Amino acid sequence: MMRYFKWGFFAVLALLVFAFFHYTLPQHDIVRIVGTENRRIDYGQHSIFWATPDKAAQAVGSRDVFFIQTQRPNGKPMVYRNEDTGWGWPPYFKLDSSNLQAVAQDLVSTKANPVWVSITHYGWRNEWISIYPNAVSINVVSGPDATIIPWANIVILTFLLIVLLFLRAMWRQFRRRSIDPVIEDMEEAWDGVEDRAEGLWGRVKRRLGGK
Structure with a gap:
């Protein structure tokens, strides 16, 4: 369901962007x-x-x-x-x-x-x-x-494409340097919590079994 919602959202967004540029x-x-x-x-x-x-x-x-x-x-x-x-x-x-x-x-x-x-x-x-x-x-x-030949449209759309590619590269670099390390640290911390929880549960089972 979320997959269809995601593609539907991007389809509507693309349609709105197309309509905006087609009008303007x-x-x-x-x-x-x-x-x-x-x-x-x-x-x-x-x-x-x-x-x-x-x-x-x-x-x-x-x-x-x-x-x-x-x-x-x-x-x-x-x-x-x-x-x-x-x-x-x-x-x-x-x-x-x-x-x-x-x-x-x-x-x-x-x-x-x-x-x-x-x-x-x-x-x-x-x-x-x-x-x-x-x-x-x-x-x-x-x-x-x-x-x-629509030179104005070619220049404007080419400029916008360059800006979008530049922003995409900046976002990927920011994500690689700032977001991904935080996510990895969170995953490692969660793995540590799971390991400690499993160890605690194992000790509890052994004590209960010992009784």
Whole structure:
């Protein structure tokens, strides 16, 4: 039972870590921008998936949010929000949502004369709870088949892997030098207690047998 509990715990932990990085790390979509708009959004139950509004917006309970409407090469629509992240989390330090909206408006194109762009974003799109990925940057690409190498993700994940390996090596060294000797001393002490207990029990049996 404990074995299944252990593997279940690590499976849930791995799923949470994957979801965290999948939401936070930048992703790249090749799309065609078909429109932009500005909507009034209530600061409601799904606020965790939106950028933190300023105090004025929190007091009013709603705020204006830019949106970028796009079409993927397969014809499916995709909508992005365009919000500043400021100095909060995730650490994109995005402060130019108005400029990015102007770029998006300038790149609106038709199906007959498409302009394909790569939108870098983070977050998820879910129609049930009305959440949208947040666009971070827009770059024109050669076509719908353009390949984008996620250098930022490669660098971040490689750095995290190095840190984890370093921490693992430190833990193993600490365990070998500090924890294992204590455990060995405890085992030796317990063996000594067992030996003394067995000797005492043997003497008691001999005395009782002698009577």
